[in-house]
Amino acid sequence: MSPEFTVRASSHTYPVIIEPGCRHKLYEKINHSYSQYFIITDTNVSPLYLEEVKRSFKKTAVVYTIPAGEGSKSLEQFEKICSFALDHGIDRNSVIIALGGGVVGDIAGFSAASYMRGIDFIQVPTTLLAHDSSVGGKTGINLPGGKNMIGAFHAPKAVMFDPEVFHTLPEREWRSGLAEVIKHGLIYDYSLYSWVCENVSARQVPDTSKLVYLLERSVKVKRAIVESDEKEKGIRAFLNFGHTLGHAIEAEAGYGLWTHGEAVAMGMAFALKVSEEVFQTSLDSGKIINQLEQLGYHTSLPENMNTDRLIDRMKRDKKGINGQIRFVLLEAPERPKLVSVEEGMLRNLIQIGGVK
Numbered sequence: 001m002s003p004e005f006t007v008r009a010s011s012h013t014y015p016v017i018i019e020p021g022c023r024h025k026l027y028e029k030i031n032h033s034y035s036q037y038f039i040i041t042d043t044n045v046s047p048l049y050l051e052e053v054k055r056s057f058k059k060t061a062v063v064y065t066i067p068a069g070e071g072s073k074s075l076e077q078f079e080k081i082c083s084f085a086l087d088h089g090i091d092r093n094s095v096i097i098a099l100g101g102g103v104v105g106d107i108a109g110f111s112a113a114s115y116m117r118g119i120d121f122i123q124v125p126t127t128l129l130a131h132d133s134s135v136g137g138k139t140g141i142n143l144p145g146g147k148n149m150i151g152a153f154h155a156p157k158a159v160m161f162d163p164e165v166f167h168t169l170p171e172r173e174w175r176s177g178l179a180e181v182i183k184h185g186l187i188y189d190y191s192l193y194s195w196v197c198e199n200v201s202a203r204q205v206p207d208t209s210k211l212v213y214l215l216e217r218s219v220k221v222k223r224a225i226v227e228s229d230e231k232e233k234g235i236r237a238f239l240n241f242g243h244t245l246g247h248a249i250e251a252e253a254g255y256g257l258w259t260h261g262e263a264v265a266m267g268m269a270f271a272l273k274v275s276e277e278v279f280q281t282s283l284d285s286g287k288i289i290n291q292l293e294q295l296g297y298h299t300s301l302p303e304n305m306n307t308d309r310l311i312d313r314m315k316r317d318k319k320g321i322n323g324q325i326r327f328v329l330l331e332a333p334e335r336p337k338l339v340s341v342e343e344g345m346l347r348n349l350i351q352i353g354g355v356k
């Protein structure tokens with residue numbers, strides 16, 4: 001089974017293709033009228049998959065390879081990509097192909113959104129995590145002061161998953177991606193969350209048919225949310241569950257020390273505790289936090305994290321208004337809510353070790 005469905009954006013509707021082996025025939029699936037094909041990839045993905053992808057092309061592709069890792073989502077790399085594009089004749093009728101994980105997707109997408117005021121791009125996600133980043137049109141780069149602080153909404157022309165490539169993911173990156181699936185489950189589709197807990201190991205990439213199933217279900221959660229609120233005026237903020245603290249941790253530790261998914265999992269565990277405090281509900285946060293631990297995520301903040309600095313970073317989060325820290329909390333599974341949370345409560349919870 002190779003699911004194919006569409007995502008509606010305000011600019012256009014684009015296909016999402018989930019097809020084992022499709023990296024060998026990417027060119028067949030894309031428009032042939034582009035003047036140039038500009039592949040952006042990274043130093044880990046390039047030796048694994050670039051030649052296979054390029055072989056399917058009838059035209060020569062221009063390639064730019066960024067150093068693997070979160071550190072590459074930078075202004076410096078952005079400038080290098082755009083200058084390289086200009087030097088290699090990339091014009092308005094060219095297309096950027098993002099071959100890699102979320103880092104490649106975000107910076108390639110932002111380059112596509114900005115270069116010559118916007119050219120087409122196609123997402124070819126090679127990590128599980130990028131099932132989230134490749135759909136919905138958020139693109140961007142980091143500042144030292146905060147994650148994704150410079151960016152644009154720019155929808156891809158297509159998203160093409162070849163789940164076979166997930167088999168080379170290191171365990172840590174597989175687990176990282178699973179955190180965003182879990183997020184989709186907790187905020188929108190609890191049966192997906194339960195299915196993951198029962199059927200998916202965080203230690204080992206499952207077989208391809210299970211991967212196809214997982215991708216389709218989780219991408220469809222993302223689709224439902226971004227189709228109803230593309231520019232984050234309302235419910236799209238729920239996709240930030242776990243990210244208020246998660247993004248602060250990533251920036252505070254130094255980009256790349258924590259994976260995005262590790263930080264988001266920690267952030268979700270924290271947000272669950274905050275939810276209990278704020279709503280005084282019977283949300284069984286303990287059970288979910290235990291399940292996160294079973295899957296191998298850290299759910300207690302390391303002692304070397306400085307509370308003041310984490311609080312400062314959370315105040316600069318894009319969801320914040322007038323210096324107030326706003327968290328996505330859960331009143332119950334599938335019942336997320338965006339809430340301003342008192343700084344004192346956050347300080348207390350951080351100081352007692354986050355969630356324990």
Ligand SMILES: NC(=O)c1ccc[n+]([C@@H]2O[C@H](COP(=O)([O-])OP(=O)(O)OC[C@H]3O[C@@H](n4cnc5c(N)ncnc54)[C@H](O)[C@@H]3O)[C@@H](O)[C@H]2O)c1
Nearest residue numbers: 044068069101102103126127129132133138165168169260
């Ligand atoms: N735009 C969005 O909506 C959105 C959503 C979620 C996350 N993000 C962003 O995505 C980024 C994280 O993405 P990520 O976790 O994919 O990180 P990543 O792109 O750095 O990939 C993780 C690691 O896996 C390697 N890799 C990629 N594919 C591989 C493969 N098939 N086999 C072996 N190794 C492979 C990469 O080289 C890298 O070392 C963060 O910057 C995060 O902020 C954006």
Ligand SMILES: O=C(O)C(=O)C[C@@H](O)[C@H](O)[C@H](O)COP(=O)(O)O
Nearest residue numbers: 132136138147148236239240243318
């Ligand atoms: O698509 C969204 O919207 C998300 O929030 C998805 C998140 O998983 C992702 O990490 C996103 O990049 C965060 O966006 P930001 O606006 O908080 O930087």
Ligand SMILES: [Zn+2]
Nearest residue numbers: 180243260264
């Ligand atoms: Zn995320």
